[in-house]
Amino acid sequence: MVGIDIGSSSVKIVELSYGGGTYRLENMGEAMLPRDAIVRKSISRGDIVSGVVSSLVSKLGVRTKKAVIGVSGEAVALEVVNVPRIFLREDMEKLVPDLVRTSLRKDVSGVNYSYTSLFRRNGKSEETQVLVAAVSKKTAQEYKSSLFSAGLRAQAIDVDAMALSNCYTVFCRGRGQKVALVNIGASGTNLSVLDGTVPFVLKDISLGGQWITFRLMEEFKITYEEAERIKFSLKGYGRYDEIENVFTDFVARATDEIKTVLDEAGDVIDRIILSGGSSRIATLADVLGEATGVQVEISNPFQNITVSDSRFDPEYIEHLAPKMAVAVGLALRGL
Numbered sequence: 047m048v049g050i051d052i053g054s055s056s057v058k059i060v061e062l063s064y065g066g067g068t069y070r071l072e073n074m075g076e077a078m079l080p081r082d083a084i085v086r087k088s089i090s091r092g093d094i095v096s097g098v099v100s101s102l103v104s105k106l107g108v109r110t111k112k113a114v115i116g117v118s119g120e121a122v123a124l125e126v127v128n129v130p131r132i133f134l135r136e137d138m139e140k141l142v143p144d145l146v147r148t149s150l151r152k153d154v155s156g157v158n159y160s161y162t163s164l165f166r167r168n169g170k171s172e173e174t175q176v177l178v179a180a181v182s183k184k185t186a187q188e189y190k191s192s193l194f195s196a197g198l199r200a201q202a203i204d205v206d207a208m209a210l211s212n213c214y215t216v217f218c219r220g221r222g223q224k225v226a227l228v229n230i231g232a233s234g235t236n237l238s239v240l241d242g243t244v245p246f247v248l249k250d251i252s253l254g255g256q257w258i259t260f261r262l263m264e265e266f267k268i269t270y271e272e273a274e275r276i277k278f279s280l281k282g283y284g285r286y287d288e289i290e291n292v293f294t295d296f297v298a299r300a301t302d303e304i305k306t307v308l309d310e311a312g313d314v315i316d317r318i319i320l321s322g323g324s325s326r327i328a329t330l331a332d333v334l335g336e337a338t339g340v341q342v343e344i345s346n347p348f349q350n351i352t353v354s355d356s357r358f359d360p361e362y363i364e365h366l367a368p369k370m371a372v373a374v375g376l377a378l379r380g381l
Contacts (some may be wrong), residue, residue, distance in 0.1 A: 048073075048113040048375030049380040050099065054084045054256065055323070057098050060373040064381045069277035069351045072109070072359065074373075076366060077102040077362040080192065081270050087119025087233065089188040108381035112341070113198045118206035118236055121185035124248045125149040126164065128173045138163070138176070145178045152180045158203070164244050174240050175246065179205050196238075201380055207236040207248040209375030210321070215243040216378050217350040223316040226340075228304055232256045236372070237304065247311045247334055251303050255324035261292045272346075276358050286287065297330050301337045308338060321345035321371035347374040
């Protein structure tokens with residue numbers, strides 16, 4: 047199965063197979079997108095995105111034609127809702143449209159929606175928790191269309207925050223712990239808080255690594271491309287202290303945003319696992335750990351997946367691994 051994560055700055059593809067009780071990495075790669083291809087998590091230049099997906103699929107030699115694609119941002123609505131305990135699936139399916147209207151405040155006719163029973167009580171035996179998700183039909187179609195030219199078919203559309211949870215829970219690491227999964231992308235951050243293997247908080251935060259890029263553009267009066275180069279090299283115009291201040295501001299803002307969500311969750315968190323292209327920004331893990339008093343680690347979504355050293359350079363895998371958590375979670379959903 048192929049998992050495709052179309053982010054604001056790049057397309058990430060992971061192809062996995064499963065057999066004999068083992069998951070195997072078949073293909074993995076990333077291709078950059080132009081700045082204006084994705085705007086506020088919506089595909090604004092479908093031809094460009096389709097072309098990048100098609101080129102990457104061809105370059106990697108992806109064999110599987112079925113794919114799971116992820117969406118996030120303003121087009122997605124998520125809510126964990128307390129409902130009366132319902133044992134019949136038919137009764138729950140009748141209830142969900144009302145939850146979409148009342149809890150998500152969405153017109154049922156304009157969205158694709160789904161639900162997941164979390165089997166997590168809210169302290170009351172007569173209630174259980176259900177995750178309700180809705181994606182605008184327009185956005186869903188845009189993302190599906192991006193696969194056509196690559197010869198792929200969208201078997202499912204998932205929410206990035208749920209894919210992140212799936213990447214963790216399939217292997218059931220830390221059963222019984224409360225874990226926060228934080229995926230820091232270019233334009234936003236996906237945050238999932240799990241009780242064991244059950245997600246009970248899912249949030250999208252509108253702060254990502256591009257915040258640094260735009261601040262550098264403003265500070266140095268430079269182009270987007272120049273700011274990106276400075277961001278990744280930490281070198282520019284001999285003004286290291288000013289560059290460092292921008293990174294320090296980002297780390298402080300990201301830490302505050304993440305800590306606010308965790309505080310609102312009202313539960314003691316045992317671990318925080320960072321992923322995404324901005325997860326390795328210097329000092330972020332340390333500052334977040336100090337602010338929350340929680341152990342922080344960088345995600346390696348391939349640690350329980352068989353990876354052939356003869357096919358994949360270990361250094362390449364290590365470099366890209368934190369970026370691939372959502373794509374891995376999407377691919378796992380289809381297996």
